[in-house]
Amino acid sequence: MDLRLAAVSHAYGGVEVLRDVTLEAPAGRITCLVGPSGCGKSTLLRLMGGLERPDKGEALMLGEAPAGSLNPLTYVFQHFALLPWRTVEGNVRLVLEDHPLSRAERAEIVADVLARTRLTDFAKAWPRQLSGGMRQRVAIARALAVRPAVMLMDEPLSALDAQTRELLMDDLVALWGRERFTAVYVTHNLAEAVRLGHRIAVLSRRPGRVREIAEIDTPLDQRRPDDPALAAAQTRLWRLLREEAADADRELTGA
Amino acid sequence: MTDATFSAAAAPAEATAPSAGTPRPVPFRGGGFQPRGRAWAGPLVFVLLIAVWEWGSASGWITPLTLPRPSAVAGVFADLWASGRLWEHLGPSLARLAVGSALGLAAGIGVGLMIGLFSLARAGLAPLVAALFPVPKIALLPLFVIWFGIDEGSKYALIAFGVFTPTVVATYGGVDNVDRSLIRMGQSFGMPWRSIVWKIVLPGAAPAILSGMRVSLAIAIILLVAAEMLGAETGVGAFVLTAGALYDLESLFCGVAILSGLGVAISFLIGRLERRLLDWRG
Numbered sequence: 384m385d386l387r388l389a390a391v392s393h394a395y396g397g398v399e400v401l402r403d404v405t406l407e408a409p410a411g412r413i414t415c416l417v418g419p420s421g422c423g424k425s426t427l428l429r430l431m432g433g434l435e436r437p438d439k440g441e442a443l444m445l446g447e448a449p450a451g452s453l454n455p456l457t458y459v460f461q462h463f464a465l466l467p468w469r470t471v472e473g474n475v476r477l478v479l480e481d482h483p484l485s486r487a488e489r490a491e492i493v494a495d496v497l498a499r500t501r502l503t504d505f506a507k508a509w510p511r512q513l514s515g516g517m518r519q520r521v522a523i524a525r526a527l528a529v530r531p532a533v534m535l536m537d538e539p540l541s542a543l544d545a546q547t548r549e550l551l552m553d554d555l556v557a558l559w560g561r562e563r564f565t566a567v568y569v570t571h572n573l574a575e576a577v578r579l580g581h582r583i584a585v586l587s588r589r590p591g592r593v594r595e596i597a598e599i600d601t602p603l604d605q606r607r608p609d610d611p612a613l614a615a616a617q618t619r620l621w622r623l624l625r626e627e628a629a630d631a632d633r634e635l636t637g638a
Numbered sequence: 639m640t641d642a643t644f645s646a647a648a649a650p651a652e653a654t655a656p657s658a659g660t661p662r663p664v665p666f667r668g669g670g671f672q673p674r675g676r677a678w679a680g681p682l683v684f685v686l687l688i689a690v691w692e693w694g695s696a697s698g699w700i701t702p703l704t705l706p707r708p709s710a711v712a713g714v715f716a717d718l719w720a721s722g723r724l725w726e727h728l729g730p731s732l733a734r735l736a737v738g739s740a741l742g743l744a745a746g747i748g749v750g751l752m753i754g755l756f757s758l759a760r761a762g763l764a765p766l767v768a769a770l771f772p773v774p775k776i777a778l779l780p781l782f783v784i785w786f787g788i789d790e791g792s793k794y795a796l797i798a799f800g801v802f803t804p805t806v807v808a809t810y811g812g813v814d815n816v817d818r819s820l821i822r823m824g825q826s827f828g829m830p831w832r833s834i835v836w837k838i839v840l841p842g843a844a845p846a847i848l849s850g851m852r853v854s855l856a857i858a859i860i861l862l863v864a865a866e867m868l869g870a871e872t873g874v875g876a877f878v879l880t881a882g883a884l885y886d887l888e889s890l891f892c893g894v895a896i897l898s899g900l901g902v903a904i905s906f907l908i909g910r911l912e913r914r915l916l917d918w919r920g
Contacts, residue, residue, distance in 0.1 A: 434826055457826070466841070468842075477827075
Protein backbone atom coordinates (compact mmCIF):
# COMPACT_ATOMS: atom_id res chain seq x y z
CA MET A 384 0.00 0.00 0.00
CA ASP A 385 1.29 3.44 -0.93
CA LEU A 386 0.61 6.55 1.06
CA ARG A 387 0.28 9.94 -0.60
CA LEU A 388 -0.09 13.51 0.58
CA ALA A 389 -1.78 15.60 -2.09
CA ALA A 390 -1.21 19.39 -2.00
CA VAL A 391 -1.38 19.54 1.78
CA SER A 392 -1.25 22.86 3.63
CA HIS A 393 -1.58 23.21 7.35
CA ALA A 394 -1.46 25.97 9.95
CA TYR A 395 -1.54 26.10 13.75
CA GLY A 396 -3.36 29.17 15.04
CA GLY A 397 -2.37 31.37 12.11
CA VAL A 398 1.20 30.07 11.84
CA GLU A 399 1.59 28.29 8.54
CA VAL A 400 3.65 25.14 9.06
CA LEU A 401 3.16 23.30 5.76
CA ARG A 402 2.53 24.76 2.30
CA ASP A 403 1.37 22.73 -0.66
CA VAL A 404 3.24 19.53 0.14
CA THR A 405 2.84 16.64 -2.28
CA LEU A 406 4.69 13.53 -1.30
CA GLU A 407 4.47 9.83 -1.91
CA ALA A 408 5.63 6.94 0.25
CA PRO A 409 5.85 3.94 -2.10
CA ALA A 410 5.27 0.45 -0.78
CA GLY A 411 8.21 -1.65 0.36
CA ARG A 412 10.56 1.30 0.72
CA ILE A 413 11.68 3.64 3.46
CA THR A 414 10.98 7.30 2.78
CA CYS A 415 12.94 9.66 5.01
CA LEU A 416 11.80 13.18 5.80
CA VAL A 417 14.56 15.56 6.79
CA GLY A 418 14.36 19.25 7.47
CA PRO A 419 15.35 21.96 9.94
CA SER A 420 13.66 21.94 13.35
CA GLY A 421 10.18 23.39 13.32
CA CYS A 422 9.66 22.74 9.60
CA GLY A 423 6.59 20.58 10.16
CA LYS A 424 8.12 17.12 9.67
CA SER A 425 6.26 15.66 12.61
CA THR A 426 3.06 17.42 11.58
CA LEU A 427 3.43 15.83 8.17
CA LEU A 428 3.66 12.43 9.80
CA ARG A 429 0.62 13.06 11.99
CA LEU A 430 -1.33 14.04 8.88
CA MET A 431 -0.22 10.89 7.08
CA GLY A 432 -1.46 8.64 9.88
CA GLY A 433 -4.72 10.46 10.50
CA LEU A 434 -3.85 11.84 13.92
CA GLU A 435 -4.53 15.28 12.50
CA ARG A 436 -6.64 16.64 9.67
CA PRO A 437 -4.97 18.89 7.07
CA ASP A 438 -6.43 22.38 6.52
CA LYS A 439 -6.09 21.96 2.77
CA GLY A 440 -5.34 18.98 0.57
CA GLU A 441 -5.67 15.36 1.65
CA ALA A 442 -3.82 12.29 2.81
CA LEU A 443 -4.58 9.27 0.63
CA MET A 444 -4.07 5.54 0.86
CA LEU A 445 -3.44 3.90 -2.51
CA GLY A 446 -4.20 0.23 -2.88
CA GLU A 447 -5.35 -2.24 -0.29
CA ALA A 448 -3.58 -2.97 2.98
CA PRO A 449 -2.24 -6.52 3.05
CA ALA A 450 -4.70 -9.09 4.34
CA GLY A 451 -4.39 -9.60 8.08
CA SER A 452 -3.15 -6.07 8.77
CA LEU A 453 -4.79 -5.03 12.05
CA ASN A 454 -3.71 -1.40 11.95
CA PRO A 455 -2.47 -0.35 8.49
CA LEU A 456 -0.95 2.98 9.60
CA THR A 457 1.15 2.40 12.69
CA TYR A 458 3.39 4.83 14.55
CA VAL A 459 6.69 4.45 16.32
CA PHE A 460 7.12 7.46 18.59
CA GLN A 461 10.21 9.37 19.60
CA HIS A 462 9.58 8.87 23.31
CA PHE A 463 8.40 5.28 22.89
CA ALA A 464 4.93 5.82 24.44
CA LEU A 465 5.02 2.60 26.47
CA LEU A 466 2.55 2.17 29.32
CA PRO A 467 4.70 2.12 32.47
CA TRP A 468 2.12 -0.07 34.25
CA ARG A 469 2.38 -2.89 31.75
CA THR A 470 5.25 -5.27 31.24
CA VAL A 471 6.97 -5.60 27.87
CA GLU A 472 4.58 -8.39 26.99
CA GLY A 473 1.58 -6.43 28.26
CA ASN A 474 2.53 -3.39 26.20
CA VAL A 475 2.59 -5.47 23.04
CA ARG A 476 -0.63 -7.28 23.96
CA LEU A 477 -2.37 -3.96 24.59
CA VAL A 478 -2.73 -3.22 20.88
CA LEU A 479 -4.10 -6.71 20.15
CA GLU A 480 -6.70 -6.81 22.89
CA ASP A 481 -9.34 -4.93 20.93
CA HIS A 482 -9.11 -7.19 17.90
CA PRO A 483 -11.12 -10.39 17.59
CA LEU A 484 -8.30 -12.85 18.24
CA SER A 485 -8.23 -15.87 20.48
CA ARG A 486 -6.02 -15.89 23.55
CA ALA A 487 -3.70 -18.36 21.85
CA GLU A 488 -3.42 -16.25 18.68
CA ARG A 489 -2.57 -13.20 20.76
CA ALA A 490 0.08 -15.05 22.73
CA GLU A 491 1.52 -16.38 19.49
CA ILE A 492 1.79 -12.91 17.91
CA VAL A 493 3.36 -11.46 21.07
CA ALA A 494 5.92 -14.26 21.25
CA ASP A 495 6.69 -13.89 17.56
CA VAL A 496 7.32 -10.12 17.56
CA LEU A 497 9.34 -10.31 20.78
CA ALA A 498 11.51 -12.97 19.17
CA ARG A 499 11.94 -10.84 16.04
CA THR A 500 13.12 -7.89 18.13
CA ARG A 501 15.22 -10.15 20.37
CA LEU A 502 13.20 -9.28 23.48
CA THR A 503 11.97 -12.75 24.44
CA ASP A 504 14.02 -12.83 27.63
CA PHE A 505 12.58 -9.49 28.72
CA ALA A 506 8.89 -10.31 28.23
CA LYS A 507 8.12 -9.89 31.94
CA ALA A 508 10.27 -6.78 32.53
CA TRP A 509 8.79 -3.37 33.33
CA PRO A 510 9.59 -0.49 30.96
CA ARG A 511 11.41 1.37 33.75
CA GLN A 512 13.90 -1.49 33.97
CA LEU A 513 14.89 -1.18 30.31
CA SER A 514 17.40 1.10 28.62
CA GLY A 515 16.19 3.60 26.04
CA GLY A 516 17.25 1.38 23.17
CA MET A 517 15.39 -1.61 24.60
CA ARG A 518 12.29 0.50 25.16
CA GLN A 519 12.31 1.58 21.55
CA ARG A 520 12.65 -2.05 20.51
CA VAL A 521 9.56 -2.81 22.55
CA ALA A 522 7.76 -0.02 20.72
CA ILE A 523 8.92 -1.47 17.39
CA ALA A 524 7.76 -4.94 18.48
CA ARG A 525 4.39 -3.44 19.36
CA ALA A 526 4.18 -1.80 15.94
CA LEU A 527 5.04 -5.08 14.21
CA ALA A 528 2.37 -6.93 16.20
CA VAL A 529 -0.47 -5.22 14.34
CA ARG A 530 1.11 -6.07 10.94
CA PRO A 531 1.22 -2.51 9.63
CA ALA A 532 1.05 -1.65 5.96
CA VAL A 533 3.04 1.53 6.61
CA MET A 534 5.18 2.31 9.65
CA LEU A 535 5.24 5.99 10.56
CA MET A 536 8.39 6.61 12.53
CA ASP A 537 8.73 9.96 14.28
CA GLU A 538 12.41 10.48 15.11
CA PRO A 539 12.54 6.99 16.63
CA LEU A 540 16.23 7.19 17.50
CA SER A 541 16.48 10.81 18.60
CA ALA A 542 16.01 10.11 22.30
CA LEU A 543 18.84 7.55 22.29
CA ASP A 544 22.59 7.87 22.67
CA ALA A 545 24.87 7.56 19.67
CA GLN A 546 25.97 3.96 20.25
CA THR A 547 22.46 2.68 20.86
CA ARG A 548 21.37 4.52 17.73
CA GLU A 549 23.96 2.65 15.64
CA LEU A 550 22.83 -0.69 17.04
CA LEU A 551 19.17 0.04 16.46
CA MET A 552 19.88 1.20 12.91
CA ASP A 553 21.50 -2.19 12.26
CA ASP A 554 18.41 -3.83 13.76
CA LEU A 555 16.12 -1.81 11.50
CA VAL A 556 18.18 -2.66 8.43
CA ALA A 557 18.06 -6.37 9.31
CA LEU A 558 14.33 -6.13 9.96
CA TRP A 559 13.70 -4.41 6.64
CA GLY A 560 15.79 -7.07 4.91
CA ARG A 561 13.36 -9.71 6.20
CA GLU A 562 10.05 -7.91 6.03
CA ARG A 563 10.42 -5.21 3.34
CA PHE A 564 8.10 -3.00 5.33
CA THR A 565 6.95 0.39 4.08
CA ALA A 566 8.01 3.27 6.29
CA VAL A 567 7.98 7.01 6.53
CA TYR A 568 10.87 7.96 8.72
CA VAL A 569 11.15 11.47 10.13
CA THR A 570 14.57 12.52 11.36
CA HIS A 571 16.80 15.53 11.69
CA ASN A 572 19.85 13.29 11.51
CA LEU A 573 21.24 13.05 7.99
CA ALA A 574 23.41 10.03 8.83
CA GLU A 575 20.23 8.12 9.72
CA ALA A 576 18.55 9.31 6.55
CA VAL A 577 21.31 8.13 4.19
CA ARG A 578 21.65 4.88 6.10
CA LEU A 579 17.97 3.92 6.15
CA GLY A 580 16.28 5.91 3.37
CA HIS A 581 15.55 4.69 -0.10
CA ARG A 582 14.10 8.11 -0.81
CA ILE A 583 14.95 11.20 1.15
CA ALA A 584 12.64 14.20 1.02
CA VAL A 585 14.24 17.46 2.11
CA LEU A 586 11.85 20.00 3.55
CA SER A 587 12.41 23.74 3.68
CA ARG A 588 12.09 25.77 6.84
CA ARG A 589 8.65 26.89 7.97
CA PRO A 590 6.30 26.90 6.13
CA GLY A 591 7.58 23.47 5.11
CA ARG A 592 7.71 22.62 1.42
CA VAL A 593 9.42 19.77 -0.35
CA ARG A 594 12.71 21.17 -1.65
CA GLU A 595 14.08 18.04 -3.16
CA ILE A 596 13.64 14.31 -3.20
CA ALA A 597 16.87 12.33 -3.37
CA GLU A 598 16.99 8.63 -4.19
CA ILE A 599 19.76 6.40 -2.89
CA ASP A 600 20.11 3.19 -4.87
CA THR A 601 22.66 1.32 -2.73
CA PRO A 602 20.79 -1.59 -1.06
CA LEU A 603 20.31 -1.03 2.68
CA ASP A 604 22.37 -4.02 3.77
CA GLN A 605 25.35 -2.88 1.67
CA ARG A 606 25.51 0.61 3.12
CA ARG A 607 28.65 1.07 5.17
CA PRO A 608 29.31 4.16 7.28
CA ASP A 609 32.54 4.79 5.32
CA ASP A 610 30.94 4.40 1.88
CA PRO A 611 32.11 7.45 -0.16
CA ALA A 612 28.88 7.55 -2.20
CA LEU A 613 26.83 7.80 1.01
CA ALA A 614 29.17 10.41 2.42
CA ALA A 615 28.77 12.40 -0.79
CA ALA A 616 24.99 12.09 -0.59
CA GLN A 617 25.06 13.22 3.03
CA THR A 618 27.25 16.21 2.18
CA ARG A 619 24.94 17.19 -0.66
CA LEU A 620 21.88 16.96 1.61
CA TRP A 621 23.63 19.01 4.24
CA ARG A 622 24.44 21.69 1.68
CA LEU A 623 20.73 21.83 0.85
CA LEU A 624 19.71 21.93 4.48
CA ARG A 625 22.39 24.19 5.80
CA GLU A 626 20.90 27.51 4.77
CA GLU A 627 17.42 26.43 5.75
CA ALA A 628 18.63 25.30 9.13
CA ALA A 629 20.59 28.50 9.70
CA ASP A 630 17.58 30.61 8.75
CA ALA A 631 15.25 28.51 10.89
CA ASP A 632 17.64 28.89 13.79
CA ARG A 633 17.70 32.65 13.43
CA GLU A 634 13.92 32.72 13.16
CA LEU A 635 13.52 30.90 16.45
CA THR A 636 16.05 33.10 18.21
CA GLY A 637 14.29 36.19 16.92
CA ALA A 638 10.85 35.01 17.98
CA MET B 639 35.56 31.21 20.68
CA THR B 640 34.18 30.75 24.16
CA ASP B 641 36.37 27.68 24.47
CA ALA B 642 39.50 29.73 23.90
CA THR B 643 38.68 32.36 26.52
CA PHE B 644 37.71 29.64 28.99
CA SER B 645 41.00 27.79 28.80
CA ALA B 646 43.03 31.00 28.75
CA ALA B 647 41.42 32.13 32.00
CA ALA B 648 41.59 28.72 33.62
CA ALA B 649 45.18 27.89 32.83
CA PRO B 650 47.03 30.47 34.97
CA ALA B 651 44.73 29.85 37.95
CA GLU B 652 45.43 26.16 37.75
CA ALA B 653 49.15 26.80 37.53
CA THR B 654 49.26 28.75 40.80
CA ALA B 655 46.62 26.90 42.81
CA PRO B 656 48.37 23.63 43.71
CA SER B 657 51.08 25.31 45.73
CA ALA B 658 48.62 27.66 47.47
CA GLY B 659 47.61 25.53 50.46
CA THR B 660 47.01 22.10 51.96
CA PRO B 661 44.43 19.97 50.17
CA ARG B 662 41.11 19.80 52.01
CA PRO B 663 38.12 17.56 51.35
CA VAL B 664 35.25 18.86 49.27
CA PRO B 665 32.40 19.49 51.72
CA PHE B 666 29.39 17.14 51.26
CA ARG B 667 26.19 19.04 50.53
CA GLY B 668 23.97 16.42 48.93
CA GLY B 669 22.15 14.86 51.91
CA GLY B 670 18.49 14.83 52.93
CA PHE B 671 15.27 15.18 50.93
CA GLN B 672 15.06 11.41 50.47
CA PRO B 673 12.43 10.00 52.81
CA ARG B 674 13.27 6.36 53.48
CA GLY B 675 11.37 3.66 55.32
CA ARG B 676 12.18 3.68 59.05
CA ALA B 677 9.58 1.17 60.17
CA TRP B 678 10.52 1.35 63.85
CA ALA B 679 10.13 5.13 64.23
CA GLY B 680 6.32 5.27 64.08
CA PRO B 681 5.55 2.68 66.77
CA LEU B 682 8.39 4.02 68.93
CA VAL B 683 6.78 7.48 69.09
CA PHE B 684 3.50 5.90 70.23
CA VAL B 685 5.16 3.71 72.83
CA LEU B 686 7.25 6.56 74.23
CA LEU B 687 4.28 8.91 74.44
CA ILE B 688 2.09 6.35 76.19
CA ALA B 689 4.91 5.33 78.56
CA VAL B 690 5.48 8.95 79.64
CA TRP B 691 1.73 9.42 80.06
CA GLU B 692 1.34 6.22 82.11
CA TRP B 693 4.26 7.20 84.28
CA GLY B 694 2.79 10.69 84.76
CA SER B 695 -0.56 9.26 85.83
CA ALA B 696 1.00 6.69 88.13
CA SER B 697 3.13 9.26 89.90
CA GLY B 698 0.16 11.58 90.41
CA TRP B 699 1.66 14.26 88.18
CA ILE B 700 -1.40 13.92 85.90
CA THR B 701 -4.70 13.70 87.78
CA PRO B 702 -7.26 11.15 86.52
CA LEU B 703 -9.80 14.01 86.40
CA THR B 704 -8.03 15.63 83.45
CA LEU B 705 -6.52 12.61 81.71
CA PRO B 706 -7.30 8.98 82.37
CA ARG B 707 -4.53 6.46 82.84
CA PRO B 708 -3.63 4.58 79.63
CA SER B 709 -3.84 1.26 81.48
CA ALA B 710 -7.36 2.15 82.64
CA VAL B 711 -8.33 2.95 79.05
CA ALA B 712 -6.91 -0.40 77.99
CA GLY B 713 -8.99 -2.01 80.75
CA VAL B 714 -12.16 -0.46 79.35
CA PHE B 715 -11.20 -1.77 75.92
CA ALA B 716 -10.64 -5.26 77.32
CA ASP B 717 -14.10 -5.14 78.96
CA LEU B 718 -15.69 -4.02 75.72
CA TRP B 719 -13.95 -6.83 73.89
CA ALA B 720 -14.88 -9.48 76.44
CA SER B 721 -18.53 -8.46 76.71
CA GLY B 722 -18.95 -8.25 72.93
CA ARG B 723 -20.12 -4.64 73.19
CA LEU B 724 -17.17 -3.64 71.04
CA TRP B 725 -18.77 -5.16 67.94
CA GLU B 726 -22.11 -3.75 68.90
CA HIS B 727 -20.58 -0.33 68.28
CA LEU B 728 -17.78 -1.03 65.83
CA GLY B 729 -19.90 -3.20 63.51
CA PRO B 730 -22.48 -0.55 62.57
CA SER B 731 -19.72 2.07 62.33
CA LEU B 732 -17.71 -0.03 59.90
CA ALA B 733 -20.82 -0.78 57.84
CA ARG B 734 -21.68 2.92 57.60
CA LEU B 735 -18.10 3.77 56.71
CA ALA B 736 -17.93 1.07 54.04
CA VAL B 737 -21.27 1.82 52.37
CA GLY B 738 -20.90 5.61 52.56
CA SER B 739 -17.32 5.68 51.26
CA ALA B 740 -18.02 3.15 48.53
CA LEU B 741 -20.91 5.31 47.25
CA GLY B 742 -18.84 8.48 47.50
CA LEU B 743 -15.77 6.98 45.84
CA ALA B 744 -17.77 5.46 42.98
CA ALA B 745 -19.64 8.70 42.29
CA GLY B 746 -16.53 10.79 42.79
CA ILE B 747 -14.36 8.76 40.41
CA GLY B 748 -17.19 8.71 37.85
CA VAL B 749 -17.78 12.46 37.94
CA GLY B 750 -14.03 13.14 38.12
CA LEU B 751 -13.47 11.07 34.98
CA MET B 752 -16.26 12.91 33.19
CA ILE B 753 -14.79 16.29 34.14
CA GLY B 754 -11.38 15.07 33.04
CA LEU B 755 -12.58 13.69 29.70
CA PHE B 756 -15.38 15.94 28.44
CA SER B 757 -15.05 19.68 27.94
CA LEU B 758 -18.76 20.21 28.53
CA ALA B 759 -18.72 18.29 31.82
CA ARG B 760 -15.66 20.27 32.87
CA ALA B 761 -17.25 23.63 32.06
CA GLY B 762 -20.52 22.61 33.70
CA LEU B 763 -19.49 20.58 36.72
CA ALA B 764 -16.07 21.83 37.84
CA PRO B 765 -17.48 25.12 39.24
CA LEU B 766 -20.26 23.17 40.97
CA VAL B 767 -17.72 20.91 42.67
CA ALA B 768 -15.66 23.94 43.66
CA ALA B 769 -18.82 25.41 45.22
CA LEU B 770 -19.66 22.18 47.09
CA PHE B 771 -16.15 21.51 48.37
CA PRO B 772 -16.01 24.10 51.16
CA VAL B 773 -19.57 23.43 52.42
CA PRO B 774 -19.28 21.90 55.90
CA LYS B 775 -21.07 18.63 55.27
CA ILE B 776 -22.09 18.22 58.92
CA ALA B 777 -24.22 21.32 58.60
CA LEU B 778 -26.28 19.47 56.03
CA LEU B 779 -27.08 16.51 58.29
CA PRO B 780 -30.53 17.80 59.34
CA LEU B 781 -31.35 18.20 55.68
CA PHE B 782 -30.15 14.68 54.92
CA VAL B 783 -32.26 13.37 57.79
CA ILE B 784 -35.32 14.84 56.06
CA TRP B 785 -34.27 13.55 52.63
CA PHE B 786 -32.94 10.13 53.47
CA GLY B 787 -34.52 9.28 56.82
CA ILE B 788 -33.29 9.39 60.40
CA ASP B 789 -31.59 6.01 60.32
CA GLU B 790 -28.85 4.63 58.08
CA GLY B 791 -29.79 6.50 54.90
CA SER B 792 -28.80 9.93 56.14
CA LYS B 793 -25.50 8.63 57.52
CA TYR B 794 -24.59 6.94 54.24
CA ALA B 795 -25.46 10.13 52.38
CA LEU B 796 -23.39 12.33 54.68
CA ILE B 797 -20.30 10.14 54.40
CA ALA B 798 -20.75 9.66 50.66
CA PHE B 799 -21.09 13.39 50.12
CA GLY B 800 -18.00 14.10 52.22
CA VAL B 801 -15.95 11.56 50.27
CA PHE B 802 -17.35 12.67 46.92
CA THR B 803 -15.86 16.15 46.53
CA PRO B 804 -12.19 15.42 47.33
CA THR B 805 -12.40 12.29 45.16
CA VAL B 806 -13.72 14.29 42.20
CA VAL B 807 -10.92 16.83 42.51
CA ALA B 808 -8.22 14.15 42.89
CA THR B 809 -9.58 12.14 39.95
CA TYR B 810 -9.79 14.90 37.42
CA GLY B 811 -6.43 16.23 38.52
CA GLY B 812 -5.07 12.74 37.89
CA VAL B 813 -6.75 12.51 34.49
CA ASP B 814 -5.31 15.91 33.53
CA ASN B 815 -1.84 14.63 34.35
CA VAL B 816 -2.05 11.48 32.23
CA ASP B 817 0.65 11.66 29.57
CA ARG B 818 -1.14 12.84 26.40
CA SER B 819 1.36 11.00 24.21
CA LEU B 820 0.10 7.71 25.66
CA ILE B 821 -3.46 8.63 24.68
CA ARG B 822 -2.23 9.61 21.20
CA MET B 823 -0.53 6.21 21.02
CA GLY B 824 -3.77 4.44 21.90
CA GLN B 825 -5.62 6.38 19.20
CA SER B 826 -2.90 5.67 16.64
CA PHE B 827 -3.34 1.94 17.22
CA GLY B 828 -7.05 2.28 16.67
CA MET B 829 -7.98 1.48 20.27
CA PRO B 830 -11.67 2.17 20.94
CA TRP B 831 -12.54 5.01 23.29
CA ARG B 832 -13.60 2.79 26.17
CA SER B 833 -10.33 0.84 26.02
CA ILE B 834 -8.31 4.06 26.06
CA VAL B 835 -10.18 5.21 29.18
CA TRP B 836 -10.00 1.83 30.90
CA LYS B 837 -6.42 0.86 30.02
CA ILE B 838 -4.63 4.20 29.67
CA VAL B 839 -6.50 7.02 31.42
CA LEU B 840 -7.63 5.20 34.56
CA PRO B 841 -4.31 3.49 35.40
CA GLY B 842 -2.54 6.78 34.63
CA ALA B 843 -4.79 8.60 37.08
CA ALA B 844 -4.62 5.82 39.71
CA PRO B 845 -1.75 7.28 41.77
CA ALA B 846 -3.64 10.58 42.14
CA ILE B 847 -6.93 8.81 42.92
CA LEU B 848 -5.28 6.69 45.61
CA SER B 849 -3.62 9.63 47.31
CA GLY B 850 -6.99 11.40 47.13
CA MET B 851 -8.47 8.38 48.92
CA ARG B 852 -6.17 8.91 51.88
CA VAL B 853 -7.67 12.35 52.37
CA SER B 854 -11.26 11.45 51.61
CA LEU B 855 -11.37 8.37 53.88
CA ALA B 856 -10.01 10.39 56.80
CA ILE B 857 -12.82 12.85 56.15
CA ALA B 858 -15.21 9.88 56.08
CA ILE B 859 -14.22 8.88 59.63
CA ILE B 860 -14.75 12.42 60.91
CA LEU B 861 -18.19 12.55 59.30
CA LEU B 862 -19.07 9.08 60.58
CA VAL B 863 -18.49 10.19 64.15
CA ALA B 864 -20.37 13.44 63.61
CA ALA B 865 -23.35 11.60 62.17
CA GLU B 866 -23.35 9.07 64.99
CA MET B 867 -23.15 11.79 67.59
CA LEU B 868 -26.13 13.61 66.14
CA GLY B 869 -28.49 10.68 65.96
CA ALA B 870 -27.57 7.09 66.60
CA GLU B 871 -27.83 4.57 69.40
CA THR B 872 -24.96 2.37 68.32
CA GLY B 873 -21.65 3.20 66.74
CA VAL B 874 -18.34 4.45 68.03
CA GLY B 875 -19.50 8.06 67.76
CA ALA B 876 -22.54 7.35 69.96
CA PHE B 877 -20.33 5.50 72.41
CA VAL B 878 -17.98 8.49 72.69
CA LEU B 879 -20.90 10.91 73.08
CA THR B 880 -22.46 8.85 75.88
CA ALA B 881 -19.12 8.54 77.63
CA GLY B 882 -18.62 12.31 77.40
CA ALA B 883 -22.07 13.02 78.78
CA LEU B 884 -21.34 10.78 81.78
CA TYR B 885 -17.85 12.24 82.18
CA ASP B 886 -16.49 8.71 81.81
CA LEU B 887 -13.07 9.72 80.58
CA GLU B 888 -11.75 6.15 80.31
CA SER B 889 -14.54 5.18 77.91
CA LEU B 890 -14.22 8.45 76.02
CA PHE B 891 -10.53 7.89 75.44
CA CYS B 892 -11.16 4.28 74.55
CA GLY B 893 -13.60 5.40 71.85
CA VAL B 894 -11.14 7.98 70.55
CA ALA B 895 -8.39 5.36 70.47
CA ILE B 896 -10.64 3.02 68.47
CA LEU B 897 -11.26 5.83 65.97
CA SER B 898 -7.61 6.62 65.52
CA GLY B 899 -6.91 2.89 65.24
CA LEU B 900 -9.51 2.84 62.48
CA GLY B 901 -7.67 5.68 60.74
CA VAL B 902 -4.34 3.86 60.99
CA ALA B 903 -5.93 0.66 59.67
CA ILE B 904 -7.43 2.45 56.67
CA SER B 905 -4.16 4.19 55.91
CA PHE B 906 -2.41 0.83 56.10
CA LEU B 907 -4.95 -0.75 53.75
CA ILE B 908 -4.54 2.06 51.22
CA GLY B 909 -0.78 1.58 51.46
CA ARG B 910 -1.24 -2.11 50.64
CA LEU B 911 -3.58 -1.23 47.78
CA GLU B 912 -1.04 1.25 46.42
CA ARG B 913 1.67 -1.37 46.52
CA ARG B 914 -0.59 -3.83 44.72
CA LEU B 915 -1.82 -1.43 42.04
CA LEU B 916 1.27 0.69 41.61
CA ASP B 917 4.00 -1.95 41.83
CA TRP B 918 5.07 -0.87 38.32
CA ARG B 919 6.55 2.29 39.84
CA GLY B 920 9.15 0.18 41.60
